[in-house]
Every structure is written in C-alpha cells, then in structure tokens.
Amino acid sequence: MKPSSIHQPAERALAAIVLTDAVSFSARMSVDEEGTLALIQRDLDLIAEQCECFGGNVLKSTGDGLLMSFYSAVQAVLCSQEVQKQLTKLSEGLPPGEYLQHRIGIHLGDVLFSQDDVLGNGVNIAARLQTKSAPGGICISQTVHDVVKARLDINASFLGPLKLKNIQEPVTAYQIPPYGQSATMVVANQAPGAAASRASTLEAAVTVLRQDPQYRRIQKLVFGTYQGVWENDAKVLAQFDLQMMLSQLRQRYHTLIALEKAFQTMASRLNHKDIYLTIADTILTVLEPTFDQPDEPSEGTVIAAPGSPGNCQEMYQQAAQSLMSHSDRQRIKKLLYAVLYSTWENDPAVLALHTIAELIAEVHKVAPSESDLSYHLERIIKRLNRQARYTQLALVVSEALHPIYMASAATMVSETALAEQSATGDDEATVMRTDTALIPSDDGMTSFTNWVSLEASGEQTCAHMHPANALPNSAIASEHNGSARSRDRANFYSLRLEIMRYTNPLRAKILLLSTVRSPFTASRQDWIVLKSKSLDDLLHETFAYCQTFSDLESKLTIMCHCVDNVGENVQTAGTILQAMKPFYP
Numbered sequence: 001m002k003p004s005s006i007h008q009p010a011e012r013a014l015a016a017i018v019l020t021d022a023v024s025f026s027a028r029m030s031v032d033e034e035g036t037l038a039l040i041q042r043d044l045d046l047i048a049e050q051c052e053c054f055g056g057n058v059l060k061s062t063g064d065g066l067l068m069s070f071y072s073a074v075q076a077v078l079c080s081q082e083v084q085k086q087l088t089k090l091s092e093g094l095p096p097g098e099y100l101q102h103r104i105g106i107h108l109g110d111v112l113f114s115q116d117d118v119l120g121n122g123v124n125i126a127a128r129l130q131t132k133s134a135p136g137g138i139c140i141s142q143t144v145h146d147v148v149k150a151r152l153d154i155n156a157s158f159l160g161p162l163k164l165k166n167i168q169e170p171v172t173a174y175q176i177p178p179y180g181q182s183a184t185m186v187v188a189n190q191a192p193g194a195a196a197s198r199a200s201t202l203e204a205a206v207t208v209l210r211q212d213p214q215y216r217r218i219q220k221l222v223f224g225t226y227q228g229v230w231e232n233d234a235k236v237l238a239q240f241d242l243q244m245m246l247s248q249l250r251q252r253y254h255t256l257i258a259l260e261k262a263f264q265t266m267a268s269r270l271n272h273k274d275i276y277l278t279i280a281d282t283i284l285t286v287l288e289p290t291f292d293q294p295d296e297p298s299e300g301t302v303i304a305a306p307g308s309p310g311n312c313q314e315m316y317q318q319a320a321q322s323l324m325s326h327s328d329r330q331r332i333k334k335l336l337y338a339v340l341y342s343t344w345e346n347d348p349a350v351l352a353l354h355t356i357a358e359l360i361a362e363v364h365k366v367a368p369s370e371s372d373l374s375y376h377l378e379r380i381i382k383r384l385n386r387q388a389r390y391t392q393l394a395l396v397v398s399e400a401l402h403p404i405y406m407a408s409a410a411t412m413v414s415e416t417a418l419a420e421q422s423a424t425g426d427d428e429a430t431v432m433r434t435d436t437a438l439i440p441s442d443d444g445m446t447s448f449t450n451w452v453s454l455e456a457s458g459e460q461t462c463a464h465m466h467p468a469n470a471l472p473n474s475a476i477a478s479e480h481n482g483s484a485r486s487r488d489r490a491n492f493y494s495l496r497l498e499i500m501r502y503t504n505p506l507r508a509k510i511l512l513l514s515t516v517r518s519p520f521t522a523s524r525q526d527w528i529v530l531k532s533k534s535l536d537d538l539l540h541e542t543f544a545y546c547q548t549f550s551d552l553e554s555k556l557t558i559m560c561h562c563v564d565n566v567g568e569n570v571q572t573a574g575t576i577l578q579a580m581k582p583f584y585p
Contacts, residue, residue: 011113016076016106016144017126018056018068020047020083023101023135025064027211032097039100040064046090047083047102054079059118065102065130069118073108073147077154080104080138081176088136088179105130107141107171125171128164131289136178145174165256165288202250205286206243217279222246225266228366229342229379238568239371239504246287248368256291260284312361315404320357322400329356332393339363339376344384360401370405371506373398391501395493398500406531489543492536495579503575505535510563511572512538515555516545519562542580549584553577 022028022043028036047066048058056070056079070076084104091099107129109122125141133139140148145156154176161170209218219237224230226245231237253259263280270276323332330351336359337345345351367373377394384390499508513530514520516538520530533541546552556577560569 012110013113014108015111015113015118015122016070016073016108017111017118017122018051018066018070018076018080019062019105019123019126019130020065020068021062021103021130022064023103024208024211025100027208027213028100030211030213035097036100039098043087043100043102046086050079050083050086054082067118067123069111069113073106073144074151076106076108077138077140077144077148077152077176080106081154081179084136084138085179101135103130103133103135104138105133105140106138106144108143108147121167125164125167128167129162129171129173132159132162132164132173132175134175134178136181138176140174140176142172142174163291201290202243202247202287205290206246208286209242209283212282214279214282217276218242218283221263221266221276221279222249222283225249225262227372227375230266230270235568236375238565239375250287250290256284256288259287259291313357315407316357316361316364319360319400319404320355323356323360323397326396328389328393331390332356332397333359335377335380335390335393335397336360336363338380339373340366344380360404364401364404370398370402371504373401373405374500374505392497395497395500398505402534489540489583492539495539495583496535498579499535499575502579503572504568507565507568507572508576509533509535509538511556511559511569511576512542514559514563515552516541519559522564539580543583549577549581552580552584 022040025036025040044061044066047068051058051066051068054070054075055072056068056075059067059069061067068076068079070079084102087099087102091101105126105128107122107126109120109125111118111120111122113119129139129141139159140154140156145154148154154174156174156176159173159175161172163170209215212218219242220231222242222245223237223240226240226249249259249262253262260280263283264277267273267276267280323329326332330348333351333354333356334345336356337343337351337354340359340362363373367376377397381387381390381394499505509530510520512535513526513533517529520526542552546555556573560566560573563569
C-alpha cells in the first residue's frame, strides 16, 4: 500500500485531516506479533480503500494507523463512518483476540502539504482528538461539526472544550458513537455522566498499561511516585492496586504536566534513569485522556480529606491527644516523622519543631489509606534495631489514626492481586540514588531512605533489613516458646500485634470476615461491612463462630480458596492460625 498525494511541495490549503489509530496495538503485538501484524495490514488496506472511494488521499502510515486528507469535511466524516461500519462488521461473532478496534480523529484546518506529508496545527489537533475517541468511534472538532451537521445525521454527543496536549487553546469536540450504538449527551458540567466517563477512561488506561511488556517497571514507577519511596519487592507491590494509585496521583497532580514532573523527579534518582523516563512517557500517553476534567473519586478510591477542614483538624487533634498521653510519645513522634520525611531523626530539637497533630495531618496526606500507613510503618520498622518496641508503637499509631481513616473513606481500596506480575522480577535490581551515602540492604538492593544514626537518644538506628515476606511459622512458634502470654480472650492486644507484625492486616480482616460471614467478593457492600469492623471485632466473632481450633483451621482453609489471591491467603491464614491457637483450650 503506497501513500498517494496530488499536492505540490509546500502547498498550503484548507483540508479535513483524518487520523486513525489501532487500540492497544503495542500490547497486542507483545502477545501475538504475527497475528496482530496480519490484522493491522488487513484493516489499513480496508481504510485506504475507503479513503480512495470517498475522494481522499492517504498521506502516510503511522504503523498502526493512517494519516489522510480530504478536501471536503463531509466526505471525511462519511469515509470515517463507513470505515468503522466495515470494521465492526468484520468483528461480528469473533473473539476479542481476532480483531482490532480503531479510533479516528478529524479536524478541519489550514495545513501545509509537503511532498507526501502534511504539517501544521490542524494535523496536531486531529492527532489529539483521535486519542479522545471511544474505541470504534470518531472524535471531531467543533469546526468539522459545524460544517457537516446540516448535511449528515451524525448523532454526535457534545464533549465540551478539551485541553489537548501541546495545543494552546481548548478545542471543543464531539463524539460520534461506534457503529450500532446510540449517542449519549455528555455535557461538560454534568457531574454523574462525567464522573462515570472518567472512571471508565481510567479503567481503560489501566487495562492498556497492564498489557504492556514493561508493566513491572510501570508498576514500580507508579508506586514510587505514589509512595515517595522505591520498592523492588513484588509481594509488597502486589498489595497496591494500580488503578487506585493512578487515581490518587490524578487527584494529587491536577495536570498532566505536574504528573510528568513527578515521574521525572522519581526517575532521575534511579540508576536506570533513561529506561524509566521512557516508561514515564508511556504512562503519560495512556493517561492523557483522563486529564480532560477534574476527577471524581471512584469506587475503591480513598478520599484524602474527610468532611470540612474544621472537622479534619478536630480529628487530627483528637488522635494527637490520644498519642500524647502515651508514655512513649517521643518514639511515636519519631515514627510519624520517619513516615513523613523518610529519615530517622533522633535530635529532640528537630522533633520539637513539629507537634504530633501537625505530623498526623501531613502523614494522612502521604498515607491516605490504612494500607498505605501500614506499608510505611512496616518499611520503617524493618530498618530499626528495636523492632519489637516500635512494632507495638506502630499498633498504637494505627489505632489512634483509625477513626480518621474511617471518616475519610466511604469505600475501601481494592486489593486485587496483579496476575500479570512476573514471579522472577526484572533483569536487574533498580536502586535509588540519594545525595548522601547509599546504604545497602541484605538483598543487594539499595534503600532510598537516608537513615540518620545519632547517639543523642541512646538508640542507634540500623539500616539492616529482614526479608519483606512474613516470618516462617517456626520463627513465630519459637517466639511463643520463649515468652509466656495470656490466653485471656478479653485482651487481644498481643494477638493483634502478632497478626499485624507477620501478615497484611487488611488481608487478615478479609479472611476473618469471610470465615464468619460469607466469601468476600470485593463488592461495595462488602467493603462497607469490612470497614465498619475492627480487627478486634472480627477476632471476637471468629472465636464465637469457631468453637474449636480444628473448626477454625477447617473454615480458614476453605476460605483461602474462596477469596481472590489464594497464595497470599494461605500465608495469612497460617499466621492467623498460629496466632490464635494458644487462645483455644
């Protein structure tokens, strides 16, 4: 297929520019290169044939799309509609892997034809509009719509002014729905429709990213930008849903440029900077359609600030008062400071510059969900030489901040396991560069955190790290044998501590709720019920429901295979059983 053009070099003209693009082409290529190439060649031949039938010119191929020009905007739209119609008919009755969907963007503007290419802002706008099109649909500018609306029944929906990448002024656009589907009016200020559209767009973006061959690195870069620390541990990464993190980043960075700077800042600290800058570009390209309008929190997203600012401050003060009454409040302040600044601070003069209430407010921003807080506390404690004491204090902090998280989220963060994650990891361990000396961990990786060890407090903070996964049952059993503990079910302090220390507390709550109620399905109602119950509540209910240890063991074993993420469930169930066993006669 050869591009055709009737234009002389450097000829300026008013033309309707049409650009097509195959949806998720790169991801499909990584799965089935030969089959995808055959499909795209068939589709491009069909598009080129229709272009010729409607009097247009194919200027060039973009690999998975065609750049075309028409003297008539009406013909450009008619051609695009016929293309989508023919492609839809080709896909009828076929499974998704045996056909491709295409997006089309159209703009009418003054462009410069140069040999077999076309240049100008009109081309750029058509290219950006193409990214706003629904798969199988057509996105046209206001200019095109005004020209064709009296001639064609296009049944287009209004998208409003769109902020397009590298286009200075907003471009008002319309969406022509996929063939066979009816149009739904999407008014710019219509909140429910807009929110649903944005959530759907983000979900589609996440689907594309998960299919990318570089998904593992994508996950790491998003996690690093979201949490502010680099993480190589696959088990830790699996605990954080990609869509949730991107939604939070979308709310934190309100423009694509701001998010781009955040990714670049994180990538600049890595020893594979160039690779991750390319990864950042990939993420930004996929996320671009989600930055049209401010996002609305979707299901599974934690709202960062509960209620009015006054209510927030009141809750922060209440939590601070609870922590200030603790006999070890100075160490508690050190933990909060470390979560916030990723630096261990022993200098009382520095710590005195911050109140506990101020630290809590800032920590809530850094860790907007309880799972985030748990992650940061565990990350810090692994590097301390007084882990037992600080684990107890971490539990105190978690309990004090629990009411804040209860108020700040109507739904919980989904913990769906990332099935695409490779068990073998990257071909290299990515490390962080810092301005100070790097501290190697046991696995040869480098920690981003700069741990400052001072003698002022009499406790040297070490940078050693235990394996990220939970300790084996033998280690837990040895601890039981070495220390006597109460079996009084009226006091679950030590039981809670052990569960939180050796496994993910959220996963433990899910398994316990499933045991006493029904298998957890991650529905909105299930998350609400789970959120309403503390770990203590579920432990009491479990003891009441499972009268014997063998009964508990049997039910937990069954639930491991009834709830998503079986591998993690088995590990968590083992921890729960080991912790609860001494409480049975």
